[in-house]
Amino acid sequence: FLLSGYREQVNRLSSYIDGGMIYGDTKSFNENLSGKLGSLRTSEGDLLPDGGICNIHQAGDFCQLGGDERVNEAPSLSGLHVVFLRLHNIIAEGIRKVRNCRSHVIFLETKKIMGAIIQQITYGEYLPVLLGKQIREDLDLDLLSRGFWRKYDPDVNPTVKNVVATAALRYGHSQIPPEFGYKTMQFATTQTFKTEDVLMDPHIVVTQGGSNIPDLARFLLDTPARKMDRQVEDAVRNELFRDVNGLTFDLMSFNIQRGRDHALPSYNAWREWCGLPVAQNFANLVDHSADVRTRLQNTYVDVNDVDVFVGGVTETPRDDALVGPLFECLLGRQFHDIKFGDRYWYETNGVEGFPRRQLQEIRKVTLSKILCETLGLEIIQKDALSLTSADNPLVTCSSLPFIDFSRWRHRTSNVGGWIWNRGAKGKDKDKGKGKKP
Numbered sequence: 001f002l003l004s005g006y007r008e009q010v011n012r013l014s015s016y017i018d019g020g021m022i023y024g025d026t027k028s029f030n031e032n033l034s035g036k037l038g039s040l041r042t043s044e045g046d047l048l049p050d051g052g053i054c055n056i057h058q059a060g061d062f063c064q065l066g067g068d069e070r071v072n073e074a075p076s077l078s079g080l081h082v083v084f085l086r087l088h089n090i091i092a093e094g095i096r097k098v099r100n101c102r103s104h105v106i107f108l109e110t111k112k113i114m115g116a117i118i119q120q121i122t123y124g125e126y127l128p129v130l131l132g133k134q135i136r137e138d139l140d141l142d143l144l145s146r147g148f149w150r151k152y153d154p155d156v157n158p159t160v161k162n163v164v165a166t167a168a169l170r171y172g173h174s175q176i177p178p179e180f181g182y183k184t185m186q187f188a189t190t191q192t193f194k195t196e197d198v199l200m201d202p203h204i205v206v207t208q209g210g211s212n213i214p215d216l217a218r219f220l221l222d223t224p225a226r227k228m229d230r231q232v233e234d235a236v237r238n239e240l241f242r243d244v245n246g247l248t249f250d251l252m253s254f255n256i257q258r259g260r261d262h263a264l265p266s267y268n269a270w271r272e273w274c275g276l277p278v279a280q281n282f283a284n285l286v287d288h289s290a291d292v293r294t295r296l297q298n299t300y301v302d303v304n305d306v307d308v309f310v311g312g313v314t315e316t317p318r319d320d321a322l323v324g325p326l327f328e329c330l331l332g333r334q335f336h337d338i339k340f341g342d343r344y345w346y347e348t349n350g351v352e353g354f355p356r357r358q359l360q361e362i363r364k365v366t367l368s369k370i371l372c373e374t375l376g377l378e379i380i381q382k383d384a385l386s387l388t389s390a391d392n393p394l395v396t397c398s399s400l401p402f403i404d405f406s407r408w409r410h411r412t413s414n415v416g417g418w419i420w421n422r423g424a425k426g427k428d429k430d431k432g433k434g435k436k437p
């Protein structure tokens with residue numbers, strides 16, 4: 001699935017960029033040129049452009065083209081791509097209104113804010129659900145509510161580790177739901193779709209110019225997430241990407257084989273790396289239930305053979321986390337490196353980050369407000385990643401704050417031209433060399 005059409009897709013993507021279609025060339029922006037400065041190209045209904053990879057079953061549908069070719073893999077993913085495309089264009093328009101500058105400058109300012117918002121949602125809303133409080137504190141993962149963060153470390157390698165991409169971050173495969181659906185403004189379910197029927201099929205997102213995306217979002221906002229455990233939906237075990245000949249894949253086999261293909265060390269070896277107790281035998285697997293221990297013993301000859309994905313995904317989650325101790329360690333350390341090794345971390349001061357008055361505006365933004373702004377919702381729970389409850393009530397979208405773009409009126413950051421290097425805290429190796437960044 002990932003390889004088929006990949007080369008063609010790469011070619012298409014490069015012409016998309018080389019042709020100046022993304023930014024910089026106002027000719028490529030559709031409709032009202034002056035009103036679209038710095039914006040990303042859209043198609044009818046403010047959806048992504050046509051041209052991606054997917055399977056079309058109904059007339060009028062099309063495959064959205066994103067920067068990531070997996071955009072059409074599942075409706076939730078396609079819907080989120082639309083959300084962030086629209087957010088980019090809303091921000092670009094906000095900046096255009098207060099600053100008289102060229103299209104590519106608006107694009108770059110917008111891109112910088114988008115990066116900041118994604119970091120903020122990831123570390124401020126997602127990690128508190130994924131990881132326990134203790135590890136977040138130990139690894140300094142939580143965000144500041146005011147002031148600047150000054151701990152950039154040029155010796156930290158922020159790239160994604162093999163074991164994270166190939167095992168730990170795939171924990172989400174155990175959370176894939178059996179169905180997607182639509183919910184009305186009153187949160188009544190009007191329609192459901194079996195997951196296996198909508199993978200790689202863009203219909204429920206693109207039909208009627210994307211006008212069902214708010215209903216899809218409400219369904220996702222109002223449905224409990226599934227636990228991370230050894231249970232995996234049939235949709236991705238026996239029914240994954242069924243083709244016209246009835247052939248399917250099994251996502252769990254992919255994960256296990258990919259781990260071996262990448263020669264990942266075993267579950268026990270990673271436990272040792274994390275400083276967690278290493279099992280001498282199956283009875284010693286302290287973070288698994290008795291039932292899982294027996295199942296593992298029936299599957300592997302030796303406890304040292306247990307694959308890291310299998311051992312990790314079947315651990316009992318910690319009380320205040322979505323994942324068990326091993327994945328918590330691997331993911332925690334990865335998110336630590338992404339933050340500490342990022343010279344442009346959004347809470348950084350100086351030209352790499354934002355002036356205080358802009359940073360405080362970015363700090364107001366939440367995923368809930370983004371869904372409101374981009375999907376035209378009227379009410380939403382305050383914390384989009386948790387179900388509505390007494391602690392997380394439904395609020396009107398208009399009561400949630402958004403960015404005041406007047407803080408971007410003056411040119412204050414390093415986009416839209418090069419500046420002399422000013423490394424964070426004097427640690428930057430290039431400091432003073434006068435290179436273009």
Ligand code: HEM
Binds near residue numbers: 073074251
């Ligand atoms: C319906 C939803 C999903 C489907 C159909 C799906 C399917 C796939 C497939 C087919 C692969 C490639 C497997 C391989 O060849 O090794 C993959 C990779 C991966 N998936 Fe998923 N996935 C889904 C949701 C998720 C979720 C929710 C997460 C995490 C929270 C996730 C994390 C990953 C990661 C980290 C990779 C490896 C990516 C890389 O190394 O490039 N996936 N997924």
